[in-house]
Structures are given as C-alpha cells and as structure tokens.
Amino acid sequence: MPKVSESDLSERRADILGAARLCFIAYGYDGATVSRLEKATGKSRGAIFHHFRNKETLFRAVAHRDMLRMTELASSRGMIGLIRYILEEPDLADWWSLRVEITRRIRSDALLRTSWEADQKALRQAVTARLTEQRESGRLRQDIDLETTIQLLELTLEGVMSHLDSDRVSDHLPAALDLVEQSLRSPDAVGDFDDTVTVTDTALVDADRQ
Amino acid sequence: MPKVSESDLSERRADILGAARLCFIAYGYDGATVSRLEKATGKSRGAIFHHFRNKETLFRAVAHRDMLRMTELASSRGMIGLIRYILEEPDLADWWSLRVEITRRIRSDALLRTSWEADQKALRQAVTARLTEQRESGRLRQDIDLETTIQLLELTLEGVMSHLDSDRVSDHLPAALDLVEQSLRSPDAVGDFDDTVTVTDTALVDADRQ
Numbered sequence: 001m002p003k004v005s006e007s008d009l010s011e012r013r014a015d016i017l018g019a020a021r022l023c024f025i026a027y028g029y030d031g032a033t034v035s036r037l038e039k040a041t042g043k044s045r046g047a048i049f050h051h052f053r054n055k056e057t058l059f060r061a062v063a064h065r066d067m068l069r070m071t072e073l074a075s076s077r078g079m080i081g082l083i084r085y086i087l088e089e090p091d092l093a094d095w096w097s098l099r100v101e102i103t104r105r106i107r108s109d110a111l112l113r114t115s116w117e118a119d120q121k122a123l124r125q126a127v128t129a130r131l132t133e134q135r136e137s138g139r140l141r142q143d144i145d146l147e148t149t150i151q152l153l154e155l156t157l158e159g160v161m162s163h164l165d166s167d168r169v170s171d172h173l174p175a176a177l178d179l180v181e182q183s184l185r186s187p188d189a190v191g192d193f194d195d196t197v198t199v200t201d202t203a204l205v206d207a208d209r210q
Numbered sequence: 211m212p213k214v215s216e217s218d219l220s221e222r223r224a225d226i227l228g229a230a231r232l233c234f235i236a237y238g239y240d241g242a243t244v245s246r247l248e249k250a251t252g253k254s255r256g257a258i259f260h261h262f263r264n265k266e267t268l269f270r271a272v273a274h275r276d277m278l279r280m281t282e283l284a285s286s287r288g289m290i291g292l293i294r295y296i297l298e299e300p301d302l303a304d305w306w307s308l309r310v311e312i313t314r315r316i317r318s319d320a321l322l323r324t325s326w327e328a329d330q331k332a333l334r335q336a337v338t339a340r341l342t343e344q345r346e347s348g349r350l351r352q353d354i355d356l357e358t359t360i361q362l363l364e365l366t367l368e369g370v371m372s373h374l375d376s377d378r379v380s381d382h383l384p385a386a387l388d389l390v391e392q393s394l395r396s397p398d399a400v401g402d403f404d405d406t407v408t409v410t411d412t413a414l415v416d417a418d419r420q
Binding site for chain 1: 381
C-alpha cells in the first residue's frame with residue numbers, strides 16, 4: 001500500500017466526521033448503528049475505527065468540532081452575530097439536534113461531559129473577550145454585570161436554535177433579537193429604533209472587524 | 211367485578227399519565243418499551259392500553275397534559291412569571307426533556323404535530339391576552355410589535371428550559387430575566403435598577419392578580 005500523507009489522513013478524518021455527524025443527527029446516538037455509520041461515511045467499520053477508537057470517541061470528536069465552529073463564529077461576529085448567522089443559514093439549524101443528543105449523552109459519558117464543558121468554557125471566553133472590548137469602547141452598557149450579559153445572550157442563542165429545530169421560524173425573530181441587542185447597548189449608542197442599519201452595524205454585530 | 215366510577219377511571223388515567231411521563235423522560239419515546247411502561251405505572255399492558263389505545267396515543271396525552279399545565283401557568287402568572295416559576299421548581303426542569311422528545315416525534319407522528327400545534331396556539335393565546343391587558347394598562351411598551359414581544363418571551367422560555375436541562379443553572383439567570391422584562395416595560399413603569407422588588411412586582415409578573 002502506498003504511504004498516506006498527513007494531510008490525506010486529516011482529510012479522511014474530516015470526511016468521516018462530517019458524514020457521521022449527519023448520521024447522528026438523523027438517527028440519534030443509539031440509532032446511529034455501525035452499519036448506518038458505514039453507509040453514511042462510505043467507509044468500512046475497520047476504516048472508521050482506524051481513525052476513531054470507537055463510536056463514543058467518534059461522537060465526542062463530532063461534538064467538539066461543532067463547538068469549535070460555534071466558538072470561531074462567536075469570536076469573529078459576536079454572539080448576536082452568530083445567532084443572526086444561524087438564522088440566515090438553515091443548514092446550521094441541525095446544530096440543535098446534535099446539541100440535544102450531546103445533552104443526553106453527557107449524563108452517561110463522563111469524558112464527553114469533560115470535553116463539552118471545556119468547549120463551553122472556550123466559547124464563553126471568546127464571548128467575554130469580545131464583550132469586554134465593546135464595553136470598554138462604550139458601545140455596551142456597563143451597569144449590567146458582564147456575566148448577566150453573557151447569560152442573556154446564551155439564553156437567546158439556545159432559544160433561537162430550539163425554535164429552528166421545531167420548524168418555528170417566525171418573521172419576528174430578527175426583531176426579537178434587536179430587542180435583546182438594544183437592551184444591552186449603551187444609551188449613547190442607541191439609534192433610531194426604525195434604523196435597522198444602525199442596529200446591525202453597531203454593538204455586538206461587528207463581523208468586519210475581525 | 212365491581213363497577214368503576216367515572217372519577218376512579220379519571221384518577222387511574224391520571225396515574226398512568228404521570229408515571230408514563232417519567233418513563234418517556236428517562237428512556238425517550240423509543241426506549242420506553244411496553245415492559246418499562248408496565249413497571250413505571252405498576253399496571254399490566256392490558257390495563258394501560260385499556261385507557262390509551264397504544265403507545266402513540268399515550269405519548270400524545272402526556273404531551274398534551276404538559277402543555278395544558280404550561281398554559282395555565284402562563285395565563286395566571288404571565289410568561290416571565292412562568293419562567294421564574296420553572297427556575298424555582300427544579301422538578302419542572304424535566305419539561306424540557308419531554309419537549310425534546312415531542313420535537314423529535316412530531317416529524318413522524320402527524321396527529322401529535324396537529325395536537326401540539328393546537329396546544330402551542332392555546333399557549334400563545336393565553337400569553338397574548340395577558341400582554342394585551344398589560345399594554346393597555348400602560349405597563350408594557352406599546353412601540354414594540356405584540357408578536358415581537360411574544361417571540362422574545364418564547365425564546366427566553368426555551369433558552370431557560372434548555373439551560374436547566376443540561377444542569378447549567380447559573381446565579382445570573384434571574385438577572386438576565388430582569389433584563390428581558392425591562393426591555394419590554396414601558397419607560398414610565400421603569401423603576402430603579404437596583405430595586406428588584408419593583409422589577410418582580412410590576413409588569414409581567416403578577417401572580418397575585420389571578
């Protein structure tokens with residue numbers, strides 16, 4: 001057999017992760033049997049478990065990858081920016097199905113719980129860094145505890161994801177997000193309520209700065 | 211066999227529903243096998259399916275009962291009042307596990323989808339009636355679309371339930387709820403931010419009025 005380069009290996013790993021992810025979303029952890037994983041990835045069980053020790057390890061890797069992606073987005077766009085992005089990209093709505101599966105699994109998989117909590121911490125750090133910067137620059141209210149600000153943003157993220165998951169996308173979601181944003185903005189930074197450009201261009205949404 | 215009175219029947223039905231609910235929460239719909247349902251309810255399959263045609267019917271009845279309870283609470287306490295109540299009663303945190311199961315099941319059970327959508331509509335009507343009253347009495351901002359107000363409250367409810375489900379109860383949740391409440395209150399009704407009594411006594415939380 002020819003030698004396999006590092007980048008080929010990493011690509012195969014990523015292919016397996018992507019296909020296995022859809023399989024876990026479609027069937028749940030228990031329902032994603034090895035045969036279904038083989039079918040979804042187009043690889044034999046031998047090939048799959050060459051890259052990932054077992055199904056538990058594979059699931060943990062899938063969960064970790066989703067959290068990394070979410071943290072990258074929160075870091076570059078801010079939390080409200082991340083939420084608006086999820087609204088605009090319906091493909092991302094299935095994050096929630098995976099999330100529900102993770103929440104179920106952390107009750108019985110201690111390693112998953114540990115890695116998920118570490119990932120949550122990283123997401124929180126990314127969000128904290130961004131919010132701190134925006135408080136210092138006067139765009140966000142400083143009379144609200146930073147932790148409370150983060151808590152409100154996390155509630156909103158999870159509420160939106162859960163809505164998308166049950167197909168309840170409403171025309172009023174963006175306006176509800178505006179309200180959350182306005183409640184966190186410094187009064188000096190508050191523009192006309194009708195001026196949606198102001199709302200999306202300032203405060204938490206700031207994708208261009210990255 | 212002695213005759214069974216109507217109220218006995220209704221009580222037995224309620225007992226089965228309560229026990230089956232915990233079984234669905236613990237094992238998920240698929241994992242709640244007939245043997246597990248027998249064990250959970252302490253009744254034979256014959257007795258269970260005397261009251262409910264089959265497992266699907268039983269699950270729909272369990273889902274409907276939870277939504278009725280939620281609508282009653284939203285009607286008497288308002289949506290923020292309902293959310294605070296859920297925070298104070300950790301027993302209710304398992305609502306979310308059932309909700310996740312419902313969301314999964316409505317994809318394959320059309321009757322469940324129909325009844326769940328009707329229940330959601332009833333909840334929304336209860337919330338709308340209360341909010342309309344509070345807008346008219348000047349306690350809530352009228353410059354926000356009513357639908358947007360409801361959307362924000364629904365997002366918040368689902369975010370909180372999802373947080374509780376993954377054991378992430380934080381000390382900052384009540385303060386985050388205050389922020390949501392403040393963002394909806396009429397400026398005339400806004401008190402001192404440090405005055406938490408003002409925050410919980412006015413606006414949406416109004417349990418005493420029922």
